[in-house]
Amino acid sequence: MSYKIVDYSKEYESIMQFGKNKNVYIHRWYPFVEGYSKEFILKIIDEYKKTYKCESIVCLEPFAGSGTTPLELQNMGHLCYSFEVSPFMYDLARCKMETSYTMKSFDKYVAQLEDYFFNPESYSEEKIQTKFKTLVEHEGIDKWLLDREVRLGILDILEGIKKFYSKKYQRLFKVALASILLDVSNVYRNGKCVSYKKNWKTDVNYSRKDVHNIYLKRIDNIFRADLLQMQKIKNKGKLFSNGIYCYCGDCRKLIFEKIPDKSVDLVITSPPYLNSRDYTDTYMVELKTLGYMEDLCEIKGLREKTLRSHVQVKWGELETLKIDELQQAIASIEKFKEKFWNPELLDMIRGYFLDINTLFKGLSKKMSLNGMVFINIANSAYYNVEIKVDEIVCKIAENNGFNIVEIREARRVRTSSQQKGISEGLRESVIVIKNNNIEN
Numbered sequence: 001m002s003y004k005i006v007d008y009s010k011e012y013e014s015i016m017q018f019g020k021n022k023n024v025y026i027h028r029w030y031p032f033v034e035g036y037s038k039e040f041i042l043k044i045i046d047e048y049k050k051t052y053k054c055e056s057i058v059c060l061e062p063f064a065g066s067g068t069t070p071l072e073l074q075n076m077g078h079l080c081y082s083f084e085v086s087p088f089m090y091d092l093a094r095c096k097m098e099t100s101y102t103m104k105s106f107d108k109y110v111a112q113l114e115d116y117f118f119n120p121e122s123y124s125e126e127k128i129q130t131k132f133k134t135l136v137e138h139e140g141i142d143k144w145l146l147d148r149e150v151r152l153g154i155l156d157i158l159e160g161i162k163k164f165y166s167k168k169y170q171r172l173f174k175v176a177l178a179s180i181l182l183d184v185s186n187v188y189r190n191g192k193c194v195s196y197k198k199n200w201k202t203d204v205n206y207s208r209k210d211v212h213n214i215y216l217k218r219i220d221n222i223f224r225a226d227l228l229q230m231q232k233i234k235n236k237g238k239l240f241s242n243g244i245y246c247y248c249g250d251c252r253k254l255i256f257e258k259i260p261d262k263s264v265d266l267v268i269t270s271p272p273y274l275n276s277r278d279y280t281d282t283y284m285v286e287l288k289t290l291g292y293m294e295d296l297c298e299i300k301g302l303r304e305k306t307l308r309s310h311v312q313v314k315w316g317e318l319e320t321l322k323i324d325e326l327q328q329a330i331a332s333i334e335k336f337k338e339k340f341w342n343p344e345l346l347d348m349i350r351g352y353f354l355d356i357n358t359l360f361k362g363l364s365k366k367m368s369l370n371g372m373v374f375i376n377i378a379n380s381a382y383y384n385v386e387i388k389v390d391e392i393v394c395k396i397a398e399n400n401g402f403n404i405v406e407i408r409e410a411r412r413v414r415t416s417s418q419q420k421g422i423s424e425g426l427r428e429s430v431i432v433i434k435n436n437n438i439e440n
Contacts (some may be wrong), residue, residue, distance in 0.1 A: 003394050005026055008408035009247045010055035012040070012430060032066035032181050036376065041072045041268060048266050052370050060264045060366070062251040062309075062359060063271050067093025067153075070242040074099075080242045081259055085305045086291045088178070088283060090248040095171045099239035101227050103349065109169050110219060116160040117212045123155055127149055131295045132288050143186075143196065145285055148206065150184050153211025154289060172223070178286050178311060180218050184211050185285060194279050212246050238418075255362035264366045270376035271307055272388050274352050278310035307353030311344040320348040323395050326353055329387045334383050336383040345382065357392055360400040373402070373433040378413055379426040390429040397433050405432040 021405030027038060030181055048057065057078045062067040064084035065178065073080040075095060084090040129136050136151045137144040146154070151425075154177065161173045186207050187194040197204060206214070233239065247254050272279060280303050287293040293302065303313050330346060333380055363373065380387045394404045 003391060003404055005405040006406050006408050008430065011043070012408065012410040018093060019158075025229055026355040027066075027068065028065060028222060028299060029096060029175060029226070030069075030092055032092075036068065036270060038068065038072045041069055044266075044268055045073075046373060047078065048340070051210055051372075052265075054370075056266045058254075058263055058368070059266045059268060060259065060363075062255060062267070062269050064093045065089055065270075066245060067096045067246070069268050071174055073094050074240050074242040077240055079245060081260075082246045083240065083254050083262070084246065084248060085250055086279070086287075086302065087248060087282065088290065090246070091171050093170070094243050094246055095175045095242040097241050098168055098170070098172070099230065099234070099241045100228065101172070101391045102409075103224075103227060103231055105166065106172075106224065106227055109164055109166075109173065110216070110224075112163065113157070113160040113173070113392075114216070114237065116163070117156060117209075120156040121159055123152070128152070130156070130288070132289070133368050135288050145185050145187055145194075146289065147186065147206065149208045150206050150211055153184070153206070153208040153215075154181075156208070156212065157215055158233065158291065158326070162253055172292050173219070174290060176219050176223050177215060178290060179209075180214050181285055181289060184214060186345045187285065189207075189231045191281065192213065194285060244362070252307075252358045252362075255359065257364065259362075259366045261365050264363070265368050265373075267367075267375070269374075271356070271376045274309055274310040274349065274380040274387060276310055276348065278306075278312045278357060280306065280312070309357050311342040311348050312409055314344055315351045317346045318347045318354060320350050321353050321357060321396070323353070323392055326392050329385055332385040333382050349382075349387065352412070353392060355398065357396050357400070360397050360402070364402070367435050371435040373431070375395070375431045375433070376410070376429070378428040378432060381426060386426065388427075390427065390431055392430060392434075397431075403434045403436050405434055407431050 015027045036101060046055070049055070050430055057073075059069070059078055059080040061072050061082040063399055064070060064082035066089060067084075068084040069092065070080040082093065084093055119295060128148070129138060134144050136146050137148045156327055157177050159175075161177070163172050164170045165370060182194075184204075184286070186204050187196055230239070263435075281297060284299075287299070287302075293299050300313070303310070308315055320330055326400070330349060333349070367373075373400075375393065377390050377393055385436040390407050394407065398404060408430040410428045410430055414430050415424050
């Protein structure tokens, strides 16, 4: 394979981390670490408009995550379809895209919560503990995610929210609770998973009332402040929302069911990287604590709906796409089979590219004449064998009727200590792709 690779590190590196959104209106409602900044999206929209001299654009984000892409596009007045498989992330994205909040209703529900906190219900031991053994402190375990007092404070908030008449406000206040969960828990987000805080048994010591107060402070300082700003914007005219175009489920199926043929002008997306990372694990505290998952069977069901970028599910024996670069990489990695840290490794790699192929099959039916795709991806390595993910994705796109404009190198990602043979790091890229039938 030979594709044009362009150094975009100066243009992209500083705008491709979600951290730039941490103090931005609405984007800041939840600290999502995997996404990119709104500036990255603005840059792509500007590029597309200059290319096709258009004002109206229909977009698609197959992996919505926290909703950064559809939210920013709605702020610019562009329709954006989006899909998200995680029920927690879906709620997060939807609540951020909602534009019909009013200060009167918001303040009413805050007051209702405050009243409930004065005399909360008592809870059975079964409800406090749940079916997840290490979620809450109890005898017989050495580690737990939530101290008992913290769990009680969280239950108070959840029970208070359940009494709301409005589903959209239930979602909003639940997301606000999600935003403080790690603050009051015994863990922090650490790359692929969560890790215990230093000296967590002695230094983390919140009371039930502390949890209420931390929550109410977040509600007032962040959410109320942003809704006041939203109200000022609405006073100047009606706001557009992409919320009704956001769907909860597997994009590999929904893209064929929910999107009109030849309707999408632009795709901006960053699918999970081929790095064995299970995003279900990464956000397990939220999924378990907030009631999105009730037991291990439900967690397994969610994992089975995700892109096959992890080894948490036995995918079975899968075919390998007939792409030389992919077949060669798999053959090289297979030589280390006796050293595999997980027997599902090769089928994860095979499954990942089968899923990307399914995605592009869908895009080939849904893209308009001037359709373009900007896909953020990173290369991977196992046992010092580099998998050139971006180039394989390019070949998959070509096989589905697209033209590759270029691969834009955004930065180099540091490899793990096991990958000593790849000293320069792995390429993180933005692939620029056009519909093969474009008439210039």
